[in-house]
Amino acid sequence: MNVAIVDYGVGNLYSLRCSFSAIGQNVCVTSDPDILRAADAVVLPGVGAFGDAIDALRKTELDKVVIEIAESGKPLLGICLGMQMLFDKSYEYGEHQGLGLIPGEVRSLKEVVNPETLVPHIGWNALHLTSGEDACKDGLGQSGGSLLAEVGEGAYVYFVHSFYATECAANTIAVADYDVPVTAAVQKDNVFGCQFHPEKSGKVGLQILTAFCNLIKEAESAC
Amino acid sequence: MLAKRIIPCLDVKHGRVVKGTNFQGLQDVSSPVELARFYNEQGADELVFYDIIASFEERALFTDALTEVASSVFIPLTVGGGIKSVDDFERVLSCGADKVSVNSGALANPDLIDEAAKRYGDQCVVLSADIARVGDGFHVFSTGGRTDTGRDALQWISEGVSRGAGELVINSIDTDGVKGGFDLELLALVCDLVNVPVVASGGAGCAQDFVDLWERVPEVSAGLAASIFHFGEVSISDLKRLLASEGIPIRLI
Numbered sequence: 375m376n377v378a379i380v381d382y383g384v385g386n387l388y389s390l391r392c393s394f395s396a397i398g399q400n401v402c403v404t405s406d407p408d409i410l411r412a413a414d415a416v417v418l419p420g421v422g423a424f425g426d427a428i429d430a431l432r433k434t435e436l437d438k439v440v441i442e443i444a445e446s447g448k449p450l451l452g453i454c455l456g457m458q459m460l461f462d463k464s465y466e467y468g469e470h471q472g473l474g475l476i477p478g479e480v481r482s483l484k485e486v487v488n489p490e491t492l493v494p495h496i497g498w499n500a501l502h503l504t505s506g507e508d509a510c511k512d513g514l515g516q517s518g519g520s521l522l523a524e525v526g527e528g529a530y531v532y533f534v535h536s537f538y539a540t541e542c543a544a545n546t547i548a549v550a551d552y553d554v555p556v557t558a559a560v561q562k563d564n565v566f567g568c569q570f571h572p573e574k575s576g577k578v579g580l581q582i583l584t585a586f587c588n589l590i591k592e593a594e595s596a597c
Numbered sequence: 598m599l600a601k602r603i604i605p606c607l608d609v610k611h612g613r614v615v616k617g618t619n620f621q622g623l624q625d626v627s628s629p630v631e632l633a634r635f636y637n638e639q640g641a642d643e644l645v646f647y648d649i650i651a652s653f654e655e656r657a658l659f660t661d662a663l664t665e666v667a668s669s670v671f672i673p674l675t676v677g678g679g680i681k682s683v684d685d686f687e688r689v690l691s692c693g694a695d696k697v698s699v700n701s702g703a704l705a706n707p708d709l710i711d712e713a714a715k716r717y718g719d720q721c722v723v724l725s726a727d728i729a730r731v732g733d734g735f736h737v738f739s740t741g742g743r744t745d746t747g748r749d750a751l752q753w754i755s756e757g758v759s760r761g762a763g764e765l766v767i768n769s770i771d772t773d774g775v776k777g778g779f780d781l782e783l784l785a786l787v788c789d790l791v792n793v794p795v796v797a798s799g800g801a802g803c804a805q806d807f808v809d810l811w812e813r814v815p816e817v818s819a820g821l822a823a824s825i826f827h828f829g830e831v832s833i834s835d836l837k838r839l840l841a842s843e844g845i846p847i848r849l850i
Binding site: 386388389392393395396421422490492494495496497498499500530532534551552573574575576577578579580 | 598599600602637642664667668669671672673690691692693695718719720763764792793794818848850
């Protein structure tokens with residue numbers, strides 16, 4: 375079983391790669407479409423600005439590969455900006471089209487939090503589990519396994535972001551309270567997203583990555 | 598609501614953690630990796646690694662240690678010590694650091710804050726300031742707190758935040774080493790002044806000092822300490838349980 379992390383030239387993927395190794399998972403960081411297609415599960419990371427990241431993904435034509443993987447039924451996990459790119463569009467410095475894999479859009483936290491609340495939202499915040507009705511209609515997770523299977527209500531994870539996903543309640547599986555409920559984790563069948571950084575969230579983060587890897591078996595038996 | 602953070606600071610010299618430690622169960626008390634794992638298991642919310650020597654020749658020892666820590670400890674890592682250029686940022690970020698702390702390097706060249714914030718984002722740039730009372734006000738000191746720059750500390754902090762520092766570490770020289778508690782007066786002034794997270798440093802002598810910190814200055818985001826954790830006077834897990842019992846939002850593991 376192999377997990378491939380999409381390398382499209384944005385950000386440092388050292389910690390993310392090491393976190394999969396630490397849970398005993400074979401992992402590679404690659405920009406090779408064939409290796410991504412051959413992987414059992416794929417992770418789409420991301421830091422920085424939405425426009426730059428989605429442009430970099432399209433320039434390398436890896437956007438098409440990511441969409442292809444999502445359609446294949448294999449587990450796909452977007453992290454932080456990688457999660458935001460799964461949605462239809464973002465309003466971060468302009469208006470940008472996303473990958474359209476999960477319905478919803480990305481907007482500035484500043485529009486919704488109290489004026490005195492610090493943005494970016496940086497630090498450890500508690501997850502509150504929700505049950506978006508469209509999260510796993512006919513996809514993974516029906517047999518009880520899900521991305522947050524091992525995570526208890528109120529578990530803390532580490533966030534660093536200024537923009538957040540909205541209009542996506544039907545696919546939201548966890549929120550964090552930051553004046554408003556901030557979308558923390560999403561699912562649409564085999565496509566998952568975490569706004570927080572599991573690779574920086576200690577033991578809870580590693581449990582989430584383990585749960586993601588466990589979905590590979592479920593995906594294989596479903597295919 | 599965000600949890601208040603507890604941050605142990607590890608001083609690294611020749612690739613080894615300096616300051617004696619006496620934790621039971623640690624094979625090698627000066628191994629950065631073993632100590633990082635130990636603190637992580639105790640519930641540290643972040644680790645700060647401070648490169649004591651930071652001479653050109655010895656940097657590889659530091660970055661090797663950092664790389665090894667980042668491969669096995671999955672919480673945010675901040676690095677400081679001898680950061681003078683954007684190249685220094687790149688060097689430690691590529692080894693797995695999440696944030697970089699600047700101090701004397703930013704005093705000598707304030708543009709470093711702007712350049713690093715533009716390239717890596719505000720969240721990556723931590724401005725650390727060593728501050729002491731001089732006359733009626735506060736001055737910022739350079740070179741590890743040894744040299745009075747003559748600059749007004751609050752003005753320097755405001756300038757640093759407007760240049761793009763995404764977090765402040767406020768180290769009070771007056772309370773540092775005294776173990777009589779954090780400098781609550783200074784911290785309250787800083788929290789009123791800026792809208793970025795403020796990390797309190799210098800003066801923690803016992804667990805109650807952290808309770809007093811958040812009862813008196815609840816805006817402070819994190820408490821940083823070195824010796825009380827290293828010498829085992831206060832265990833992070835006990836401290837966090839105490840804080841939680843006092844109603845302070847804390848990540849318990």
